[in-house]
Amino acid sequence: xxxVFTGISDLFTPARRLGDAAMVVEEGVVSWIGPRKELPxxxxxxxxxxxxxxxxxxxxxxxxxxxxxxxxxxxxYRLRACGARYEEILExxxxxxxxxxxxxxxxxxxxxxxxxxxxxxxxxxxxTTLEIKSGYGLETAQELRILEVVxxxxxxxxxxxxxxxxxxxxxxxxxxxxxxxxxxxxLIPEVRRRGLAEAVDVFCDxxxxxxxxxxxxxxxxxxxxxxVKAHAEQLERLGASQLxxxxxxxSADHLEQxxxxxxxxxxxxxxxxxxxxGATLILGKSLPDARGMLxxxxxxxxxxxxxxxxxxxxxxxxxxxxxxxxAGLSVEEALMAGTRHAALALGKPExxxxxxxxxxxxLVIDGRNATLPLYTWGQLPLRQVFIAGECVCSLx
Ligand SMILES: [Zn+2]
Numbered sequence: 001x002x003x004v005f006t007g008i009s010d011l012f013t014p015a016r017r018l019g020d021a022a023m024v025v026e027e028g029v030v031s032w033i034g035p036r037k038e039l040p041x042x043x044x045x046x047x048x049x050x051x052x053x054x055x056x057x058x059x060x061x062x063x064x065x066x067x068x069x070x071x072x073x074x075x076x077y078r079l080r081a082c083g084a085r086y087e088e089i090l091e092x093x094x095x096x097x098x099x100x101x102x103x104x105x106x107x108x109x110x111x112x113x114x115x116x117x118x119x120x121x122x123x124x125x126x127x128t129t130l131e132i133k134s135g136y137g138l139e140t141a142q143e144l145r146i147l148e149v150v151x152x153x154x155x156x157x158x159x160x161x162x163x164x165x166x167x168x169x170x171x172x173x174x175x176x177x178x179x180x181x182x183x184x185x186x187l188i189p190e191v192r193r194r195g196l197a198e199a200v201d202v203f204c205d206x207x208x209x210x211x212x213x214x215x216x217x218x219x220x221x222x223x224x225x226x227x228v229k230a231h232a233e234q235l236e237r238l239g240a241s242q243l244x245x246x247x248x249x250x251s252a253d254h255l256e257q258x259x260x261x262x263x264x265x266x267x268x269x270x271x272x273x274x275x276x277x278g279a280t281l282i283l284g285k286s287l288p289d290a291r292g293m294l295x296x297x298x299x300x301x302x303x304x305x306x307x308x309x310x311x312x313x314x315x316x317x318x319x320x321x322x323x324x325x326x327a328g329l330s331v332e333e334a335l336m337a338g339t340r341h342a343a344l345a346l347g348k349p350e351x352x353x354x355x356x357x358x359x360x361x362x363l364v365i366d367g368r369n370a371t372l373p374l375y376t377w378g379q380l381p382l383r384q385v386f387i388a389g390e391c392v393c394s395l396x
Contacts, residue, residue, distance in 0.1 A: 007050035010370040025360040028388030055370030059128025059361030061342035064303035071102025103136040128361040135166030147196035158392035165197040184220035199227035204240035233257040245269035251345035263296035272345035277322035278311035290327035302337040360389040
């Protein structure tokens, strides 16, 4: 099926910007894009879908979320607002462990419903692809159950879902070595056997996994044909970014404590550096030097890190706005960080892009200028969301 879209006043691919553009979509994939006047003759005869002289952006890709959880962390939020530290709360058995308990008590149906409601908010916020991590299960059966919920969610929602197995923290009552053994010899192979995740992420930090343990997990993941990534250098610089680079990982995320050596290593390896401004700000930290990262040649992505503790953030556009004002990204760089580079952080170059051969996932902006959603805060001027060339959400 062929669809021809015209009435596009301003379009970001995101690498190119076109005025008065047209786009042709065949079988859900962009087959032609360019100035309307240059639309090939064969397409001119076909009925056009006129978008009303509005801006168009690629659908956003949120490359880092923890969408499946139950309970809330309001009490922790209140304590942190009074000065309590995230690490102290985690060490005292709260934080992530609190969510693990609430999640394990919730039925799979409840988890699915909660995640579906959140995914709907992300859809209305322009996110057409969601990476979703496990990690609030910890024990084998619970981790597998969460990934099964992610699989069921993928069948229920219009967005594309990319599932990731997360090595989050050592569960209470487990010896470190025994857990590591279980994770690498039981959980990773079983996740692989059931086809439940595309990548394995390790929270390599103080209070979670040290560098050597992170290496064992990532090497096991690679041995089983899964991609690797890490929560790296958020609280302390343990060397996770360079480990991701050494193992050819997809992305290193957080990076608050990184330095130039780390950025160069990521750049050389082609691993994406992902900033998570929601978590950075909520935990009272500073964003890493994004301009320095870009100068080192790193591809920069920005994600929501949606989770109940350190980033109860439902808006990727807000994360991009924060990256513009606090990390010094240009509007164009922020756009790239929420689309094309985020897709590369998932190993999916066909997403986050509106060039021939890319998936036709795009947003119709409620205005002529496509960058409008990066300008207004708390009010999203979005009209329609398309996935694979089909309108899946109308907001006007
Ligand atoms: Zn995270």
